[in-house]
Amino acid sequence: MLRYSRFITAISLLILTLSSVQAEDWVYRLRGGDSLSKISAQYLKNEISSVRLQYYNQIKNPTRIPLGTEIKVPLEWLKLTPSPAEVLSLEGEVSIVRAGESDPVLLSEVDQLQIGDVVTTGRQSSLALRFADGSRLMLGPETRVSMDTLSAFGEVGMVDTRVRVQYGRVESEVEPLQGAGARFQITTPAAVTMVRGTGFRVGVESGSGLTRNEVMKGRVAVDGGGESLNVDAGFGTMIEPGKPPLKPRPLLTPPDISRLGVEMDLPAAPLRWPGLEGAEAYRVQLLRGEPGAGVIVEQVLATPEFTLPELISGSYRIRVRGIDELGLEGLSAEHRFLLNEPPPRPPPPPPPVKVEVPVIEAPQFNGPWMWVRWNAVDKAWGYRFLVAADPALQQRLLERIGTNTERVLPVPWPGTYYIRVDALMESEDDVRQSQVYRLDLPLSQPRP
Structure with missing residues (x-):
């Protein structure tokens, strides 16, 4: 009866084990002092016993396993622990909606992102994140990303990172993934992009979900519309929701700057x-x-x-x-x-006499910098400083408003420029314009 009970237990464990067999396993090489019990306690979920591990690997005697033996473990047996993302840099305003909450708050550089968090960058904002394996994700302006999965397989060194780009643009630098269970995946409304270690960009149009993938190094696998293709470095593809990816095409070469x-x-x-x-x-x-x-x-x-x-x-x-x-x-x-910091400015001239309209003086130069000054206008609350490429000041190159009666700026490229200063008075209709000062910088003039 006892033998029959043991036989039934063994058959049950074997059936349960075979039901968990996967195409890829995590492999552990046995070292001195190891045992199946120790491996189970350190790496496996609590409900997975060492007996199941023994039967999965068809080990007859668990007390006599040669050193160097490869112990195979189904990925679903491994412990999973949360692995938050770290904020590397933050520019502008970035909001976050925490998992389980509905109201957004501003993200700070000391925050961490957890599973289920949703981050949104502003119009002139950006965010750089670092994941547990060192991979990075850079979010451009007006981008929304959900943290779908941020997990690590216990102590085995494999990380499962899955993010969803709702709209906007992201750029990834993915470290080479270690182990069968390691994953880095970006999902959009049109496609799923999976990599094993590479650099690539993903852009998603708001509303339509149209997705563009651009690969800078390595290779990515793009799934969309029921089809999958590989995109190599230097190529890109476009995917419409519900349609397969377009045939990869070469990316434009870098501009000559x-x-x-x-x-x-x-x-x-x-x-x-x-x-x-x-x-x-x-x-x-x-x-x-x-x-x-x-x-x-x-x-x-x-x-x-x-x-x-x-x-x-x-x-x-x-x-x-x-x-x-x-x-x-x-x-x-x-x-x-x-x-660099600008050099000390030249000594100021004697205090100007207040007049009804600003009068631009000849600019003063000091190395790569120049100073433009004008007379103060009585009761003016500020001045509009204009630089243009034409006398009518229609092709404006620079426009600044301030309260000072001078401007310091780098010396422009050789050419002809036109400068005007508007005195701004209490009445919006009362704008007092200076003369249009023509500034000629000959091509022969050396730049520092």
């Missing part, structure tokens, strides 16, 4: 680079110089030129890439530059 590396000095006029063949538009990102920093300013431009905003001193990066007729974004070109 080498000229910026020679002449970058924060000019007042726009920064320009040669047009890229096949580019319908350009995405320009301004980032801080330190590794992992988020995007400060991001714009999509129809022409190959970009005007820098006013910046404090420090290290920065400019990243530029072309966008083709399908909206796929090409490979990026990046330029680093350092903005």
